[in-house]
Amino acid sequence: MSSQQWWRHAVIYQVYPRSWADADGDGMGDLPGITSRLPHLRDLGVDAIWLSPFYTSPQHDAGYDVADYRDVDPRFGTLADADAMIARAHELGLRIIVDIVPNHSSSEHVWFQEALAAAPGSPERARYLFRDGRGPDGAEPPNNWTSNFGGPAWTRVTEADGSPGQWYLHLFDVTQPDFDWTNPEVGEEMERNLRFWLDRGVDGFRIDVAHGMVKAAGLPDDPVLGHEMVGRTADHPMWDQPGVHDIYRRWRQVTDSYAVEGEDADRILCAEAWVTPAESLAAYVRPDELHQGFNFPFLVTPWLAREQRTSITESLAAVAPHEAVQTWVLSNHDVVRHASRLGFEPTPGPSRMGGIGPGDPQPDVALGLRRARAATAMMLALPGSAYLYQGEELGLPEATELPDEVRQDPAWFRSQQAQWGRDGCRVPMPWEGDAPSYGFGPGEAAWLPQPASYGELAVDRQTGVDGSTLELYRTLLGLRREHGLGVRELAWVDDAGDPDHVLAFDLTAAGAPTVRVVTNFGAAPVALPTGDVLTASTGLEAGALPSDATAWVVLA
Numbered sequence: 001m002s003s004q005q006w007w008r009h010a011v012i013y014q015v016y017p018r019s020w021a022d023a024d025g026d027g028m029g030d031l032p033g034i035t036s037r038l039p040h041l042r043d044l045g046v047d048a049i050w051l052s053p054f055y056t057s058p059q060h061d062a063g064y065d066v067a068d069y070r071d072v073d074p075r076f077g078t079l080a081d082a083d084a085m086i087a088r089a090h091e092l093g094l095r096i097i098v099d100i101v102p103n104h105s106s107s108e109h110v111w112f113q114e115a116l117a118a119a120p121g122s123p124e125r126a127r128y129l130f131r132d133g134r135g136p137d138g139a140e141p142p143n144n145w146t147s148n149f150g151g152p153a154w155t156r157v158t159e160a161d162g163s164p165g166q167w168y169l170h171l172f173d174v175t176q177p178d179f180d181w182t183n184p185e186v187g188e189e190m191e192r193n194l195r196f197w198l199d200r201g202v203d204g205f206r207i208d209v210a211h212g213m214v215k216a217a218g219l220p221d222d223p224v225l226g227h228e229m230v231g232r233t234a235d236h237p238m239w240d241q242p243g244v245h246d247i248y249r250r251w252r253q254v255t256d257s258y259a260v261e262g263e264d265a266d267r268i269l270c271a272e273a274w275v276t277p278a279e280s281l282a283a284y285v286r287p288d289e290l291h292q293g294f295n296f297p298f299l300v301t302p303w304l305a306r307e308q309r310t311s312i313t314e315s316l317a318a319v320a321p322h323e324a325v326q327t328w329v330l331s332n333h334d335v336v337r338h339a340s341r342l343g344f345e346p347t348p349g350p351s352r353m354g355g356i357g358p359g360d361p362q363p364d365v366a367l368g369l370r371r372a373r374a375a376t377a378m379m380l381a382l383p384g385s386a387y388l389y390q391g392e393e394l395g396l397p398e399a400t401e402l403p404d405e406v407r408q409d410p411a412w413f414r415s416q417q418a419q420w421g422r423d424g425c426r427v428p429m430p431w432e433g434d435a436p437s438y439g440f441g442p443g444e445a446a447w448l449p450q451p452a453s454y455g456e457l458a459v460d461r462q463t464g465v466d467g468s469t470l471e472l473y474r475t476l477l478g479l480r481r482e483h484g485l486g487v488r489e490l491a492w493v494d495d496a497g498d499p500d501h502v503l504a505f506d507l508t509a510a511g512a513p514t515v516r517v518v519t520n521f522g523a524a525p526v527a528l529p530t531g532d533v534l535t536a537s538t539g540l541e542a543g544a545l546p547s548d549a550t551a552w553v554v555l556a
Contacts, residue, residue: 007204007268007291008325009486010047011380011477012097013388016333017054017076018062019428019448020390022441029428031077033441035085037431038092040459044393044470045477048095050206050270052333054082058108060175061410062333062426064099064208065106069193079200086201095203097268102190102247103209104176112177116157120166129169129180130157131219141167144221145238148172150415153238169219171212171238173410181213187247191254198258204268205255210284210293211273214243233275240275248289268292270327278318285324292385295327299335302346303371305503305521309492312382312505316490328379330372331389337425338375340398343368354411355420356400365453369395370548373472373537374519377550380476381485381507381517388473391429394457395469399427399448406449423448430458467539475535479552483507483515483534497526506555519550531555 021033031054041049053063054076063073072082089096105112111127118124120132131142133156141154148171155174159165169178179186194205216237224235234240248269255267271293275281284293301311315326330338336353343363356363372395380386402423409421428446431439433455437446455461462470480486488507493516496504501522507515515534520526525544528551533540536551545551 004487005266006047006095006264007266007385009383009385009484010095011045011386011388011480011486012048012050013041013044013046013390014050014052014332015390016052016426018052019426019440021429021431022437022443022446025442025445026075027437027441027443027445028075028447029440030075031072031081031085035081035088038085038088038094041094042092044474045481046094046388048097048203049089050097050387051099053099053101057106058175060106061173062408064101065104065108065173065176066101067106067108067110069100069190070196083200090201096201097204097206097270098197098202099208100190100193100205101208102179103212104170104172104178107175107177115168115177117160119160125166126183127180127186128177129215129219130166131169133167138164138166142169143219144225145169145171145219146222146225147174147414149411150419169215171209173414178215179213181243181247187250191250194251194254198255198267202267204266204270204291206270206272207290208272210248210271210290211240211244211275212238213247214241216241232277233280240273240280245283245286245289248284252288252290266291270294278314282318282322282324285319286322287324292325292327294329294332294387296329297350299329299331300350302348302351303342303375303521304346304348305499305501305519307348308378308519308521309499309503312490313492316383326382326384327387328382328384329387329389330375330379331392331425332387333389333426334422335425337389337392337396337398339368339372339392339395340365340400341368342371342375343397355422355424356398357420358401358403360400360420362400363397365397367548368397369469370538373469374548374550376473377476377535377537377552378503378517378519380480381505381515381550381552383486383488383490383507385486389425393470393473394430394459394462396427396430396454396457397451398424399451400424401451402427402448408448427451427454430454431460433458433461472535472537479534483512484509485515488512488515496529498522502526514555516553516555517550518545518553520545520547523547529553529555 018029020029021037023032055066056068056071056073057063114124134140145153147153154167156167157165170176258267268291271284284290298311340363409423411419412421427448428440436444462468488509491506493504503519525541531553534552538549
């Protein structure tokens with residue numbers, strides 16, 4: 001393995017705290033539960049863990065509405081539990097990355113409560129984006145912006161004297177007021193939050209809505225209504241404004257100050273930025289800014305050989321001028337799990353989905369899992385860093401049959417039930433096939449009901465089972481580490497078969513044999529090159545690679 005900085009080739013596993021493991025039996029995951037199951041991640045072979053928020057929060061948006069950035073919500077435990085989790089992870093050789101939510105706070109944050117109690121124009125209101133309404137009586141929102149969760153992005157407050165008052169901006173739920181980052185006090189407080197967790201030993205931060213903190217001066221109307229990212233994201237006045245980069249240059253100085261000379265101990269920053277074009281997204285990983293940014297264009301690329309090749313080529317080319325690494329991801333807590341997303345026939349163009357519900361066409365479960373295994377095998381061979389989402393190593397499908405009454409995603413409510421939301425990918429993990437709540441906790445309760453199919457996919461049902469998805473992931477991660485695939489050079493192979501149906505690339509490193517990765521998107525089996533087959537996402541057919549499968553071959 002190369003001695004390059006750890007994050008340049010790391011495999012990072014996302015833990016969704018609500019749904020990972022429940023230690024106290026209340027039906028919701030918690031920090032002691034996470035700590036108890038960390039050996040699973042050591043055995044899986046990942047390098048680091050990214051945890052979604054566990055901070056004090058009313059949980060209107062599953063913790064992305066933070067009321068106190070420097071404390072643990074009692075639902076999840078205590079600061080002592082967080083310290084124990086971090087310490088145990090480090091004992092097991094796992095780094096810890098936590099979420100930071102800088103675009104907005106909870107409406108229950110002390111700052112926002114102070115703002116509501118204060119008068120228009122006060123220093124308390126200046127921490128958020130309060131504005132007078134339009135029209136003679138201020139009854140119209142200050143501009144035409146809409147919320148990502150549906151409906152207007154502005155809510156009017158009632159002033160202390162009972163009169164209709166100003167409006168505040170919330171690009172997400174009404175309980176998530178946006179900060180005003182032109183106020184230096186906001187940046188100073190957020191840096192204090194970073195240092196608080198760095199001092200407790202975390203190894204980095206995933207930045208929520210990393211492209212959203214700075215808004216265009218004057219808050220002009222959005223010329224492209226809605227939030228479809230067509231052309232340049234920066235054409236929307238609330239996204240990808242130049243000022244975000246100034247923030248990240250300051251943050252990089254903070255994290256760099258915690259690095260240890262002579263040790264591979266960088267503290268990292270990773271952007272969640274739904275930004276187009278690729279060059280704009282790559283700007284977030286310039287040498288003096290963030291270490292990584294999520295590669296969402298790759299995530300939404302359809303299961304078509306030519307489109308996958310184009311996506312990978314453009315992704316690598318975009319970060320090359322900055323000598324940055326690319327990240328690869330197929331699932332997370334905001335999108336339909338790829339074991340289900342790939343169970344539909346692909347069509348050209350981005351394939352992001354807003355959820356799958358009981359009345360929708362349902363994915364082909366077997367086909368989706370087969371393609372998911374092939375896609376993961378291809379992804380984990382790519383140079384750079386990779387992110388996994390909890391449960392994908394079990395082949396978990398989306399929970400597509402959740403009853404309406406159990407749904408909790410604000411997108412479901414804010415859209416008047418027009419969007420299914422993200423609950424389907426957030427259902428709790430199955431650990432033991434025959435245990436209550438499939439081992440998620442000591443009782444039957446789980447905050448979202450688990451499909452019956454999850455029992456057969458539980459960790460204990462797959463451990464040690466030849467050909468299981470869990471054992472495939474363990475094999476892939478072990479071989480990726482052994483052969484240093486994350487730091488190799490990629491070269492496309494153009495004579496491996498029909499380019500509409502076969503994707504092949506070589507991974508090279510000085511002094512090491514070449515590893516060829518072949519993915520078959522077509523219906524007919526494909527001949528593999530001469531060499532030793534390291535692994536394949538499914539069994540070979542007379543030595544040939546079958547449909548919807550990927551193989552790694554050390555060339556002879």
